[in-house]
Amino acid sequence: MISPLLSVSNLHVGFGRDLVKTEIVKGVSFDLSAGETLAIVGESGSGKSVTALSINRLVDFGGGRITAGSIMLSRADGTTVDIATAKEPVLEKIRGGEIGMIFQEPMTSLNPVLSIGRQIAESFRLHRGLTGRQAEAAAKDALDRVRIPDAARRLKYTPNQLSGGMLQRVMIASALACNPRLLIADEPTTALDVTVQAQIMALLAELKRETGMGMIFITHDIGLVAGSADKVMVMQAGEAVEQGPLDDILDRPQHAYTKHLLSAVPHFQSGRAARADFARQQKQMAALKVEGLTVRFPVSGSIFSRSPGSVHAVENIGFDLMPGETLAIVGESGSGKSTTARAILGLVKPIRGDFSTPGTNAATRTDPGVQMVFQNPYASLNPRLRIDSILAEPVIAAGEPVTAKTRERMAMLLKRVGLPEDSLERYPHQFSGGQRQRLCIARALMLNPKILVLDEAVSALDVSVQARVLELLIDLQKEYGLAYLFVSHDMAVVERIAHRIAVVYAGQIVEIGDAASVLSNPQHSYTKRLISAVPTIDRRQQHFEIDTRQIPSLVRPAGYEPPQADWRGFGGDHRARVEA
Known part of the structure; x- marks a missing residue:
């Protein structure tokens, strides 16, 4: 032997x-x-x-x-x-x-x-x-x-x-x-x-x-x-x-x-597990409307030459998001999905494009009704502050006083996300990863927002903890009528939480539509490649193909403007870019 x-x-x-x-x-x-x-x-x-x-x-x-x-x-x-x-x-x-x-x-x-x-x-x-x-x-x-x-x-x-x-x-x-x-x-x-x-x-x-x-x-x-x-x-x-x-x-x-x-594992089922608990109303006002959003970063030139151009990080992106709806933005690193989210939050300045919510400040392009939950709960909570101070941060940032009513809301939100009220006197290191992400969600809800931007909000969590946080997000959405902009690379998680999906490639949306339709009937070659790469429990001893293709360079010469995109519809609101 x-x-x-x-x-x-x-x-x-x-x-x-x-x-x-x-x-x-x-x-x-x-x-x-x-x-x-x-x-x-x-x-x-x-x-x-x-x-x-x-x-x-x-x-x-x-x-x-x-x-x-x-x-x-x-x-x-x-x-x-x-x-x-x-x-x-x-x-x-x-x-x-x-x-x-x-x-x-x-x-x-x-x-x-x-x-x-x-x-x-x-x-x-x-x-x-x-x-x-x-x-x-x-x-x-x-x-x-x-x-x-x-x-x-x-x-x-x-x-x-x-x-x-x-x-x-x-x-x-x-x-x-x-x-x-x-x-x-x-x-x-x-x-x-x-x-x-x-x-x-x-x-x-x-x-x-x-x-x-x-x-x-x-x-x-x-x-x-x-x-x-x-x-x-x-x-x-x-x-x-x-x-x-x-x-x-x-x-x-x-x-x-x-x-x-x-x-507990979110098994990818090619759209069969997509949510069907939301229907768009024809005359419903959007919680968020984005049109022609374009973000470019200049590339520095040398002392003796002009700038060779700019990075076209986000190019002419547009979508709308209804109250109570989840739109997932999916794509590879460098595709522009996080830059899109940051531009909507006012953290990155676009060169053009319109995006508005019912409470948008025209001068600053920010809205306290839009809040963010970040990817890493360990890095997004100040370790030196108690939880009551952390939850008070958005209230103070909005210029409002911290009152007894504020503390009542803290206690209510902690209870709602499944944490005891005595959490207010504790510090972040006294909580597990899943509990910290629940604290981040509670903090984001302090100002009673209408929209939550969730940037890879569950990717750092264990599968069973991830499942519980997703269930919490879905329950909160139904209870408060929240709209979610859900940025993720995990297609199984996207299938579990999204109503609609926008696939972003090289700074542009290449396919968008109802989650079940996009996942079960992908039309753009990039969407097909994303879905084929998703590991599932049914694919045993899978033979992954080595593919050395990279996202094309987003650096464009000065003055370059991309050609107008052509789109094809595939029923409902499912449409994809026509490929050259």
């Missing part, structure tokens, strides 16, 4: 002074063979990331300690080492050399002041002894391997000059630089658009086939698990509550927590 590449037995990990009381991982065991992918799933705090960090002993650097168990790794030279008890000099050779790791957020994993080439070349210097031009050539080959175009030039880039998808490819290139036998990918696609996500998964699958490496894939996206994993391990409260072959776990789950996770 062939011995496994990795064998973890009865792993226990604790933190702090009392390692037993603060135990995070409690007796986890599993085996992984070469060429096999194990998906570890579970909510935040379940112990899945700590388990992954323990496999190469990175947990030691965060105050954690392995208190019991073994982690047996079969090495390239035929020997076996117990990572749980190995000394640091041995671990230094294993990390990066035999175990590669891709972290969730590339911007925090890469040094912001060093070039991409220098950071990748570091692996070759440490593990292969390459220096100078040899290390630089190896770094270029690594970027070529992960399909980054114009690799030689991009070696000189710093991380802030690349998109999220490109940065994640750089992380993969760095992790695979020395052909590790085991790759640990911790939420590698969480913040990426569906098309970029599909490319990353295709890339990992191809590299796994080429090298025969084993892979541990940590995620909360069950659709991705279905498309890429061979085996699944479900973790809850530090324990592996269920594990087995992919089909057994997804089709015949035995543990109650596994069933709960699978039921």
Whole structure:
């Protein structure tokens, strides 16, 4: 019998002074063979990331300690080492050399002041002894391997000059630089658009086939698990509550927590699950009307030359949003969807276009009746302020006094979003991610707005928490007649909450209409590409195609004006741009 590449037995990990009381991982065991992918799933705090960090002993650097168990790794030279008890000099050779790791957020994993080439070349210097031009050539080959175009030039880039998808490819290139036998990918696609996500998964699958490496894939996206994993391990409260072959776990789950996770996941159903609880009235006044919205950013020229033109971030976008309706704006990073939302809020100044709400201030183009809920609840709440002060912020910003009536509204909204009234005396760090996003929603409702702009408002949350926040948003919409402008890259979430969808590509709307119609019968090639990239629980062992196409450059020469768009209708209000 062939011995496994990795064998973890009865792993226990604790933190702090009392390692037993603060135990995070409690007796986890599993085996992984070469060429096999194990998906570890579970909510935040379940112990899945700590388990992954323990496999190469990175947990030691965060105050954690392995208190019991073994982690047996079969090495390239035929020997076996117990990572749980190995000394640091041995671990230094294993990390990066035999175990590669891709972290969730590339911007925090890469040094912001060093070039991409220098950071990748570091692996070759440490593990292969390459220096100078040899290390630089190896770094270029690594970027070529992960399909980054114009690799030689991009070696000189710093991380802030690349998109999220490109940065994640750089992380993969760095992790695979020395052909590790085991790759640990911790939420590698969480913040990426569906098309970029599909490319990353295709890339990992191809590299796994080429090298025969084993892979541990940590995620909360069950659709991705279905498309890429061979085996699944479900973790809850530090324990592996269920594990087995992919089909057994997804089709015949035995543990109650596994069933709960699978039921909480928003499964994409090609429009069949779209909401049907809103009907437009012919003479109804729009809560928000946008016409010809255009946002451009000038490109700086050199001292001796004029500006070469401008970035056409948003070009001639128009739509209307009715009270009680949700319009989802979907598209890849850089497509212009967030810039559109920011322009409507007055955070970005458009060069032309009209957008109005019943309460718009003509001079400032702002309206207190339009409020925003941001993507990251950890970053959008001031950690130094108590919750009562945070909820009072929009009231103070609107020039109104904080009175007893204001405090009554705070208490009412906290109750409405499912939080206790004593939350007012607490600080943000005393709440979970889902609770913080509920606080952000309560803050946005303090001024009794008519429109909420939700910019990736649930993408940072676990699937079960995400489901509860979506249910809350739908309940609040029905109760207060709110209109939602919902910016997202997650098509399964969009299907669950949207009444209408606008697909944005290269700064322009290319398709718009009723959610069920757009998702079930997409007409524009870009919409079709977005939908085909959505991972679903029904697509097992999906073969993702590697596609190196990029969104075309939005930089246009000075004086350029795009041609007038032609549209075709497909029933109801569903229409799409005619493609050249």
